[in-house]
Amino acid sequence: MNQYLVNIGIKAKEASRKMALLGVTEKNRGLMAVSRALKENMEPIMAANSIDVKIAEEKGVKASLIDRLKVNEGRILAMAEGIDQVVSLSDPVGEIKNTILRPNGLMIGKKVVPLGVIGIIYESRPNVTADAFALCFKTGNAVILRGGSDAINSNLAITKVIKNALREEGLPEDAINLLEDTSRETAKELMRLNKYVDVLIPRGGSGLIKTVVNESTVPVIETGTGNCHVYVDEFADINMATEIIFNAKTQRLGVCNACESLVIHSKVLEKALPVIVEKLWAKDVQVRGDERAVAVKKGILPATEEDWGAEYLDSIISVKIVDSIEDAIAHINRYNTGHSEAIITDNYFNAQKFQNEIDAAAVYVNASTRFTDGFEFGMGAEIGISTQKLHARGPMGLEALTTVKYIISGQGQIRE
Amino acid sequence: MNQYLVNIGIKAKEASRKMALLGVTEKNRGLMAVSRALKENMEPIMAANSIDVKIAEEKGVKASLIDRLKVNEGRILAMAEGIDQVVSLSDPVGEIKNTILRPNGLMIGKKVVPLGVIGIIYESRPNVTADAFALCFKTGNAVILRGGSDAINSNLAITKVIKNALREEGLPEDAINLLEDTSRETAKELMRLNKYVDVLIPRGGSGLIKTVVNESTVPVIETGTGNCHVYVDEFADINMATEIIFNAKTQRLGVCNACESLVIHSKVLEKALPVIVEKLWAKDVQVRGDERAVAVKKGILPATEEDWGAEYLDSIISVKIVDSIEDAIAHINRYNTGHSEAIITDNYFNAQKFQNEIDAAAVYVNASTRFTDGFEFGMGAEIGISTQKLHARGPMGLEALTTVKYIISGQGQIRE
Numbered sequence: 001m002n003q004y005l006v007n008i009g010i011k012a013k014e015a016s017r018k019m020a021l022l023g024v025t026e027k028n029r030g031l032m033a034v035s036r037a038l039k040e041n042m043e044p045i046m047a048a049n050s051i052d053v054k055i056a057e058e059k060g061v062k063a064s065l066i067d068r069l070k071v072n073e074g075r076i077l078a079m080a081e082g083i084d085q086v087v088s089l090s091d092p093v094g095e096i097k098n099t100i101l102r103p104n105g106l107m108i109g110k111k112v113v114p115l116g117v118i119g120i121i122y123e124s125r126p127n128v129t130a131d132a133f134a135l136c137f138k139t140g141n142a143v144i145l146r147g148g149s150d151a152i153n154s155n156l157a158i159t160k161v162i163k164n165a166l167r168e169e170g171l172p173e174d175a176i177n178l179l180e181d182t183s184r185e186t187a188k189e190l191m192r193l194n195k196y197v198d199v200l201i202p203r204g205g206s207g208l209i210k211t212v213v214n215e216s217t218v219p220v221i222e223t224g225t226g227n228c229h230v231y232v233d234e235f236a237d238i239n240m241a242t243e244i245i246f247n248a249k250t251q252r253l254g255v256c257n258a259c260e261s262l263v264i265h266s267k268v269l270e271k272a273l274p275v276i277v278e279k280l281w282a283k284d285v286q287v288r289g290d291e292r293a294v295a296v297k298k299g300i301l302p303a304t305e306e307d308w309g310a311e312y313l314d315s316i317i318s319v320k321i322v323d324s325i326e327d328a329i330a331h332i333n334r335y336n337t338g339h340s341e342a343i344i345t346d347n348y349f350n351a352q353k354f355q356n357e358i359d360a361a362a363v364y365v366n367a368s369t370r371f372t373d374g375f376e377f378g379m380g381a382e383i384g385i386s387t388q389k390l391h392a393r394g395p396m397g398l399e400a401l402t403t404v405k406y407i408i409s410g411q412g413q414i415r416e
Numbered sequence: 417m418n419q420y421l422v423n424i425g426i427k428a429k430e431a432s433r434k435m436a437l438l439g440v441t442e443k444n445r446g447l448m449a450v451s452r453a454l455k456e457n458m459e460p461i462m463a464a465n466s467i468d469v470k471i472a473e474e475k476g477v478k479a480s481l482i483d484r485l486k487v488n489e490g491r492i493l494a495m496a497e498g499i500d501q502v503v504s505l506s507d508p509v510g511e512i513k514n515t516i517l518r519p520n521g522l523m524i525g526k527k528v529v530p531l532g533v534i535g536i537i538y539e540s541r542p543n544v545t546a547d548a549f550a551l552c553f554k555t556g557n558a559v560i561l562r563g564g565s566d567a568i569n570s571n572l573a574i575t576k577v578i579k580n581a582l583r584e585e586g587l588p589e590d591a592i593n594l595l596e597d598t599s600r601e602t603a604k605e606l607m608r609l610n611k612y613v614d615v616l617i618p619r620g621g622s623g624l625i626k627t628v629v630n631e632s633t634v635p636v637i638e639t640g641t642g643n644c645h646v647y648v649d650e651f652a653d654i655n656m657a658t659e660i661i662f663n664a665k666t667q668r669l670g671v672c673n674a675c676e677s678l679v680i681h682s683k684v685l686e687k688a689l690p691v692i693v694e695k696l697w698a699k700d701v702q703v704r705g706d707e708r709a710v711a712v713k714k715g716i717l718p719a720t721e722e723d724w725g726a727e728y729l730d731s732i733i734s735v736k737i738v739d740s741i742e743d744a745i746a747h748i749n750r751y752n753t754g755h756s757e758a759i760i761t762d763n764y765f766n767a768q769k770f771q772n773e774i775d776a777a778a779v780y781v782n783a784s785t786r787f788t789d790g791f792e793f794g795m796g797a798e799i800g801i802s803t804q805k806l807h808a809r810g811p812m813g814l815e816a817l818t819t820v821k822y823i824i825s826g827q828g829q830i831r832e
Contacts, residue, residue, distance in 0.1 A: 017749070021772060100794055106783055108793055115805050116775065194629070198805050213610070214633050219806045240828040247830035333433070355823045356437060359532065367522055367826025376831070377524055377822070378516055389531050389614050389819040390635045391807040403805040406793070407771045410783025412656040414663035415792070 002189045008144060008177050009196025012117045015174035016142035020114050024091040027138055030171040035083040037165035038130065042076050048157035049126065056150055068124050071154055079130040082381065086134040089380045092399045093140050107409045112402050114140035116198035119190055121146045121212055123204035126154035133162060133176045135383050139401040142175045144197060146190055149182035156180065191216035203384055206311060221391060223384035226256035226339035227311045228369045231328045233345035234265040238272045240366060241344040242279055248368045250283045254313045256385060257340050257372040261318045263328045269321055273297050280317060289319035308335045325350050329357045336360055338387040340369040361387060361394035418605045424560060424593050425612025428533045431590035432558035436530050440507040443554055446587045451499040453581035454546065458492050464573035465542065472566055485540050487570055495546040498797060502550040505796045508815045509556050523825045528818050530556035532614040535606055537562045537628055539620035542570035549578055549592045551799050555817040558591045560613060562606055565598035607632035619800055622727060637807060639800035642672035642755035643727045644785040647744045649761035650681040654688045656782060657760040658695055664784045666699045670729045672801060673756050673788040677734045679744045685737055689713050696733060705735035724751045741766050745773045752776055754803045756785040777803060777810035
């Protein structure tokens with residue numbers, strides 16, 4: 001066992017025991033101190049970040065990735081504001097739910113408690129360091145962060161600022177722990193640190209998530225891959241469909257709730273497809289369709305089997321033509337990633353059928369898939385969007401970072 | 417990939433889609449038919465079971481294990497009664513929780529839905545075949561069962577009866593699937609069948625559970641290992657402590673909520689230990705203690721480091737002496753398995769402190785750990801007792817076999 005990692009595990013577990021006993025006033029005091037400290041320490045954070053950026057530039061990393069990596073005053077202010085928002089959220093910890101009195105006099109309640117130690121494995125954005133810490137801290141958890149090696153100097157600088165702020169407030173600074181060792185081996189050992197880590201949340205691309213799911217013995221919450229569909233039903237308002245598809249595909253590329261695939265009922269194919277495609281082309285979206293789609297609109301490229309399962313995160317969309325809502329549902333349930341799916345229809349029964357039979361975290365009628373998001377769902381900040389079924393599904397707010405324990409009060413009861 | 421297993425996965429997934437759409441009336445009709453069919457088909461089930469028992473006897477399997485394996489009329493009636501009880505439980509599926517109306521007019525609700533396909537890996541008791549099926553069926557899930565090879569004939573016979581009953585009722589018979597191939601290789605492949613299996617629940621000894629946690633890429637709910645402690649505080653009623661410890665240790669050996677270790681405050685050591693030990697000895701419980709325990713009561717055997725972490729499931733108990741409640745909590749949090757822990761005390765603050773600081777699924781004040789059980793907690797039958805923190809903790813009733821999906825109803829909303 002990697003002693004470096006075990007030591008971090010021990011420190012994090014100890015901090016989590018202290019964190020679990022803090023009231024919301026103390027946790028908010030810590031978060032406000034961290035928010036202030038970030039604003040007061042922009043210089044060292046940006047200096048550390050410029051080292052990461054310089055190394056990335058020398059390596060010839062592409063511009064869009066360097067942009068993700070960059071930390072400027074605006075982004076530090078955004079981190080601080082994000083923390084302030086977390087301060088304003090209500091704390092789910094401590095509530096005792098469904099207390100019952102059993103016939104034998106035992107009183108049994110279900111108390112909301114922190115998960116304990118949360119591991120977060122993420123890629124290049126340094127703001128995740130502050131965001132993930134804030135959500136975990138607010139819910140009384142300690143966190144072990146493993147960011148990308150390309151952002152290590154930035155992440156270390158941010159972590160140092162946070163630790164100092166917590167220490168000055170007399171709060172457990174080991175509530176945040178960043179792995180300085182960003183090797184793959186250490187990451188894999190983190191995924192097997194069951195003794196100290198209660199849950200792992202990967203945040204990043206599908207490759208990262210797949211690795212964590214495959215390698216981890218610590219329970220994982222899978223997040224974020226989205227092959228989201230919009231189905232244009234035979235009873236769809238074509239104008240509404242066009243606006244929603246345009247929004248879901250182009251409002252922001254590269255996000256997990258963007259639409260990657262259209263499914264269109266053959267009865268509205270000739271009426272709907274040209275309008276939709278023209279609108280997408282006007283924003284340079286490449287359209288790949290099945291044979292029937294290609295036949296109806298010149299300029300659509302032929303789709304291959306891979307297209308149906310693809311999460312492009314790019315200006316590309318696929319189009320599948322179906323002859324019934326049943327076929328649409330079967331196609332979507334076969335290829336989707338369990339994220340967000342939408343039907344556009346005026347028909348009451350088809351709307352219900354789609355919501356009942358589609359197997360995904362969020363199922364929409366007549367709205368854009370882009371709404372699958374913690375803020376849009378009214379829960380405030382989110383730690384990610386779960387695409388698995390255990391523990392949390394869809395946008396994960398503070399409650400997803402908690403568990404329960406049964407507390408039982410007796411007067412000497414024994415079991416007969 | 418193992419085509420045999422993939423075919424079962426496909427059938428189970430298809431059945432789960434149908435199951436998810438069934439109302440509680442239809443599901444109860446299926447369960448009642450299964451209950452009747454078990455009672456009507458005692459002969460073939462017992463005949464198949466006698467083959468398993470004969471093979472086990474020829475192998476020289478020990479008597480207690482053969483007893484677990486045996487199926488007689490009484491045990492079949494118990495299975496049928498268990499199913500009748502599941503019929504009487506209310507079905508959590510279909511409820512829409514916390515529906516909110518967002519400022520943009522989107523209506524967002526959280527609908528309780530089945531998990532989908534549940535894999536259960538278990539050991540020798542054939543009754544699990546019927547019990548696990550019933551709980552999964554009631555919640556609209558399909559199940560893939562992988563029982564022990566020693567019970568394969570019994571499990572096949574029970575599964576056949578269940579499938580026939582479902583088919584006769586016009587319900588999806590692939591809601592239950594038993595792996596005929598009980599090889600370890602196939603079990604390991606089941607643990608990686610993420611495409612078709614939504615969750616795996618191992619039911620059995622700690623070796624089985626460890627293997628599933630280590631090998632599975634399918635999300636797992638860890639169940640059942642219990643190194644449960646009773647802490648006798650300095651302010652304990654010694655008589656109550658003695659009765660509770662005697663109950664928690666001896667009322668039933670070999671269960672996960674039995675007490676395996678005592679922690680005693682040094683201030684009551686000389687008064688409490690002899691009384692407790694005499695009572696345990698009267699029922700042939702071997703007591704292993706630390707140096708101070710051994711010094712106070714002749715006949716206590718010296719405990720080793722392994723004893724503190726041991727789940728004996730036998731007539732053995734360990735005793736640790738501590739000088740403060742803080743030390744008691746630290747000891748328990750270090751060695752427990754997150755199952756059930758109890759404090760015996762008259763002191764208000766110590767009771768609270770113990771319930772706040774112990775990290776376990778169930779934390780008791782002045783009651784036996786033996787109450788951690790679905791029936792005792794008022795939830796009816798249980799599929800197991802979760803000792804992990806994700807999704808479900810403690811006794812898992814029907815709700816633990818469900819997840820949620822967000823259903824969103826719009827009128828053309830797009831994201832700005």
